[in-house]
Amino acid sequence: MPIPGQVRGPSARAYLLIVLGEYAFDHGDAAWTHTIVDALALAGFEEKAARQALSRTAAAGLLTPQRTGRRTRWHITPAGRESLAAAKDRLFATGPESDWNGDWLILLTTVPEQHRNLRHRLRTTLGWAGFGSLGPGVWISPHPTHAAEARQVLDSLGEPVHGTLLHARLDDPGERHRLVTQAWDVADLDRQYRAFLDRFTPARPRTPGEALAQLAHLVYQWRRLLLADPGLPPTLLPPRWSGEQARRLLLTRHTRWLAHARTWWQAKETEHGRLGIMVN
Incomplete structure (x- = not known):
């Protein structure tokens, strides 16, 4: 959960894991350094931040580098696969359970x-x-x-x-909602979900590169929401819960943008792979 008073900007490492999960995971499980650097640049990160994210992710045991001449190809490790699979399961899970026994x-x-x-x-x-x-x-x-x-x-x-x-x-409905109010700030979570809807509902990326950047921002912001969202049963949530609206938007936009974004990634992987052969 967020720490009160702490303000943090977007994390290049978080975006790196999103990019790997979308384009490398189950698609060769590897990527060239320059493909990753270029992808993170589209999302707003400088090369230095991207390379630091790669180094830190490798130090955490999620990636391993393989030198090919003067170039590096990063491979997802078994621990990395496990971590990315768990994250994808959580990010794209179905909606909240339909009933709850208290x-x-x-x-x-x-x-x-x-x-x-x-x-x-x-x-x-x-x-x-x-x-x-x-x-x-x-x-x-x-x-x-x-x-x-x-x-x-x-x-x-x-x-x-x-x-x-x-x-x-606890069977008393009033006491249940009192506990929810004490343990979680549902009103603030609702505001965050509505901000997510306001940001991504009108988004219309025009190119594969724009689709990759928007998709990375979409998944990153959704991940932040999930960190704050306890996944309360519907009976403990306000009617017409904004979180469910946001989840449907995520799934729709993700499906629509992913194929478009993958054409950018595949083209870059091919380009950097050929450059590697030429240099070596």
């Missing part, structure tokens, strides 16, 4: 005060998993099936982080 999952956590970095990672990963905070160390989710994911989050953070999972039921 059961809640409660997670009680403790993190030693000196481990501030672990506290931040816990907040971020639990937010991505759809948990909301009722106060220090108290997290809730209307998805009891997320218990395994919560345990994975705790295990990934190591021994300093401890957690206890509980199941609870």
Whole structure:
């Protein structure tokens, strides 16, 4: 979940993973440095930022470089494939579940005060998993099936982080909505979804390069929304929920723009591949 008061610009590494997921994943699982640099330039990133993103992603074990003469081709590693597949599943999942039986999952956590970095990672990963905070160390989710994911989050953070999972039921509709209001800022999330709709509904890219840039922005902004969205059941959401409207727009625009954008990517891969042969 976002940290109050923290303002961060777009991440070149996040855009890199989007680009790899759209054009390299399951399409050879590799790309030339210059194809990636050119793609990120369309999205507004300078070459230095693109190359740093490649280096950091490789350091994280998601990419591995292969030298071909004086040129480099980046290959997605098995860990990278797993990460990209999980992200794509989450990004393009179906809408919220149609009904809900009122059961809640409660997670009680403790993190030693000196481990501030672990506290931040816990907040971020639990937010991505759809948990909301009722106060220090108290997290809730209307998805009891997320218990395994919560345990994975705790295990990934190591021994300093401890957690206890509980199941609870709350039948009073008023109390349910009070918990939702306390744990998540649904009104702010609604504003963010409406801003997403306002930005991308009128977008009409005219060229393959514009389609690639708009698609990268679309997926990046959608990813940001998912980080903040717990995926609440419809019964806990306002009527005519803007999030569902935004999801339908995402799927429509993604399908429409992807084929167009791939023609740019394939042309660049071919161009840089031929240049590599000529140079070598």
